[in-house]
Amino acid sequence: MKKSRRTFLKTAVAATLGMPTIIQASALGKNGAVAPSNRLVMGGIGIGPRGRKVLACFLKQPEIQFVAIADAQEERREIVRRLVNREYANEDCYKCRDMFEILEWDDIDIVQITTGDRWHALGTILASKAGKDIYCEKPCSMTVRESQELADSVNRYGRVFQAGTQRRNVDNFQFAAHLAKSGKLGNIHTVHAGILKLVPDLPWLPGEPVPDPYICDWDRWLGPAPWRPYNKKYVQGRWRGHYDFHGGAGLPEWGSHTIDLCQWAAGADGTMPVEYEYEGDTIIGTYESGIKLVLRLSGFKKEGDWSVPGTCPIRFEGDEGWVEAGDHGNVITSHESLLEGKPEESIYGTDPIKHVRDFIDCVKTREKPAANQDITRNGHIACHVAAIGWQLGRKVQFNPITETFINDEEANRMCSRSRRDPWHV
Amino acid sequence: MVWQSHFKLILVLVILSCCFSLAGAENTDWDEATALAVLASDTEKKARACQALAVVGGPESVPTLAVLLNDEGLASYARTALEVIDDPAAGAALRSVLPNLDGRLLTGVITSLGVRGDTEAVPALRELVGNSNRSIAGSALVALARIGTEDSMATVVAALNQGPEELRIAAAHAVLFKAEQLMKSGNADQARELGQAVSNAVLPDHILQAASAVGTN
Numbered sequence: 001m002k003k004s005r006r007t008f009l010k011t012a013v014a015a016t017l018g019m020p021t022i023i024q025a026s027a028l029g030k031n032g033a034v035a036p037s038n039r040l041v042m043g044g045i046g047i048g049p050r051g052r053k054v055l056a057c058f059l060k061q062p063e064i065q066f067v068a069i070a071d072a073q074e075e076r077r078e079i080v081r082r083l084v085n086r087e088y089a090n091e092d093c094y095k096c097r098d099m100f101e102i103l104e105w106d107d108i109d110i111v112q113i114t115t116g117d118r119w120h121a122l123g124t125i126l127a128s129k130a131g132k133d134i135y136c137e138k139p140c141s142m143t144v145r146e147s148q149e150l151a152d153s154v155n156r157y158g159r160v161f162q163a164g165t166q167r168r169n170v171d172n173f174q175f176a177a178h179l180a181k182s183g184k185l186g187n188i189h190t191v192h193a194g195i196l197k198l199v200p201d202l203p204w205l206p207g208e209p210v211p212d213p214y215i216c217d218w219d220r221w222l223g224p225a226p227w228r229p230y231n232k233k234y235v236q237g238r239w240r241g242h243y244d245f246h247g248g249a250g251l252p253e254w255g256s257h258t259i260d261l262c263q264w265a266a267g268a269d270g271t272m273p274v275e276y277e278y279e280g281d282t283i284i285g286t287y288e289s290g291i292k293l294v295l296r297l298s299g300f301k302k303e304g305d306w307s308v309p310g311t312c313p314i315r316f317e318g319d320e321g322w323v324e325a326g327d328h329g330n331v332i333t334s335h336e337s338l339l340e341g342k343p344e345e346s347i348y349g350t351d352p353i354k355h356v357r358d359f360i361d362c363v364k365t366r367e368k369p370a371a372n373q374d375i376t377r378n379g380h381i382a383c384h385v386a387a388i389g390w391q392l393g394r395k396v397q398f399n400p401i402t403e404t405f406i407n408d409e410e411a412n413r414m415c416s417r418s419r420r421d422p423w424h425v
Numbered sequence: 426m427v428w429q430s431h432f433k434l435i436l437v438l439v440i441l442s443c444c445f446s447l448a449g450a451e452n453t454d455w456d457e458a459t460a461l462a463v464l465a466s467d468t469e470k471k472a473r474a475c476q477a478l479a480v481v482g483g484p485e486s487v488p489t490l491a492v493l494l495n496d497e498g499l500a501s502y503a504r505t506a507l508e509v510i511d512d513p514a515a516g517a518a519l520r521s522v523l524p525n526l527d528g529r530l531l532t533g534v535i536t537s538l539g540v541r542g543d544t545e546a547v548p549a550l551r552e553l554v555g556n557s558n559r560s561i562a563g564s565a566l567v568a569l570a571r572i573g574t575e576d577s578m579a580t581v582v583a584a585l586n587q588g589p590e591e592l593r594i595a596a597a598h599a600v601l602f603k604a605e606q607l608m609k610s611g612n613a614d615q616a617r618e619l620g621q622a623v624s625n626a627v628l629p630d631h632i633l634q635a636a637s638a639v640g641t642n
Contacts, residue, residue, distance in 0.1 A: 158634060226501045228469070410480050410481065416505075416508070421529040422560050
């Protein structure tokens, strides 16, 4: 039986707290605030440090009413509950361990999914099946198959989805991509994406006693990932670098941003490279159009005329010029004249404020936001395919129509992993 | 990580075999911490061996992997390999453990049979749709839809209109999944028929909306 949030708040929150729910004037649409009929009711699933930065952006939006947080860790639940209650000057935010409590409330409109990577695709699929619109932090998938399943599910249920690849909505990156697509750089022949050094797989951390599930629900934290002994460092963030928790050997960590931006600039949002070759610390992808996608495992280190303007650097090269952008907000071009129309200032590359706004606008119009499910599918598959070739240590060829490797059974077998029981889609 | 030689496959199987034989070894000098560390390490080695077999394993790996389907710590590693080994022995191994498993482990094997599209599993899965554990019944419905034969879909479509709401919803999701597959393969009429079947059932609005959209985009 589906639950109503109002029913829930009345019976659970008020009863638990033993106090009446005080509805703020602003929540009733007075004082220039958004009227209840226009409000978007929101829940959070897995909100840690990065998730709180995203949540802070949501809380600044007048339409948003955040009502509940589900997280496997009590400490994180409580931090979010207090943060939200302080923002609304009430005690209404509900916290729970089980995301299904949130997914079953039929008047919750949108969810923010900012768990670790292992939960992103499954959480998005479950949320879309429950009729929610979804903002999901990146990387959104662990495998090629999860990238497909995520997009298919969002499309099947007609949901609005925004991946947390916020640089699509950061001024200087947007300017660089528009410049590449404008023709002012001539014919684009090479797009460069900065990525972090890849990590094959770290040894398991030593087992420790499993905590009380109320404090940390290890089974729920693992979710669809395979079982392994508990160690508190995992839940504190040191899951990165572990194959079971960190998809694509870590390539999608930056790649989900930078490769995504390269796809955009190359006019390749609807596809992905057909081939990857590996030369030392460099991965070179080739699109069917002939455009090269160059990934550097160890960064660009100011080689040649590179300026590397901050983390997540990208560079788009045409036969008449080039443009670079990075998280510092700069735009650097081969010719001064290419800077015409450059934004006066840009938000920092990690700031999701405009990305969140784009998502909310699309929730209202039912249009697709900048980092929608289809763009995310292709950008993430581009990442995973590159990583699989790197893991295999050989050149790979990929068919972007069938989304399978060509004549490479081993690579195709690396496109999926089973989910730990009882999770399935 | 290059998995391309038969030598490596043999090495992996030897590691797995050693892991099993070590479990019976005696060593009275070990303290508890050491023993626990070794056990954890043992599990890690087995897990890594399964990961390798998911890439290079063939029919000769199936019996060893099948033993792990009853292991709560390693079952999902074994299933990853068994889902992708392109040999009927893998499907047979998964089917053979169905009567011996329950709860989550059974749910996992059911899911893997669906991922494999194992048509021979249909009779067993149809029975499991009637299981009193709704998680098991629901996963059987999903697996039947993934297998997607006329026979298996008849069971899933029938479930749209019977039983508790939770299972009717699971059936609806499964039918919509199959409808999407049919659309992708150019069978729009069949897809719309399935969408109509969902539309005719008593289900939450957002699912009915998804059903009404089948074949429109």
